[in-house]
Amino acid sequence: MSTNLAAARSRSGWFSRLIGRTRERDRMLPLYRAIVGAARDPLWYRDGQVPDTVTGRFDMLSAVTALVLVRMERLDEQAAKRDSVLLTELFIADMDESLLELGVGDYSVGKHVGRMVGALGGRLTAFREASNEHDFTPAVHRNIFHATPPSDDALALVAGRLASFDKALADQSHADLVDGRLPKP
Secondary structure, three states: OHHHHHHHHHHHHHHHHHHHHHHHHHOOHHHHHHHHHHHOOHHHHHOOOOOOOHHHHHHHHHHHHHHHHHHHHHHOOHHHHHHHHHHHHHHHHHHHHHHHHOOOOHHHHHHHHHHHHHHHHHHHHHHHHHHHHOOOHHHHHHHOOOOOOOOHHHHHHHHHHHHHHHHHHOOOOHHHHHOOOOOOO
């Protein structure tokens, strides 16, 4: 009997931690929703000529997410570091759910999500560098248009908007971010 009780406590502890982590992650939903809203702005696709496809939308979502993560890094607060992990977890959960909705089989979702997380990591590096150098053109060229921008004007518009967004993010506090108050890209 005591063995069963210990096992039940162990399982309930694991479950409580899982539920607690989910609740903690849910605090970041306003921010993640704001990021999705910014990435879905029709201007990116209409005037910026970002392909309005699953891939194009992923590219914009990962670019905006990466810039918010860069801002959180620069806050240099323990809470911001923790929340950047939670935000990344939300991104992963959203990608997982989106792939399932698109009909990707359960067995291959993990592989696809792994590639998407790798892509987010690559964009994080590229846009961190772009922010540091104040030049978003190479990062946009490589990570949004994949080396084939539709026009120089489209490339300049998307790079300029992301640079403006990055600059405006510098004025956002940790509380602003968690509450989902993002500047307009």
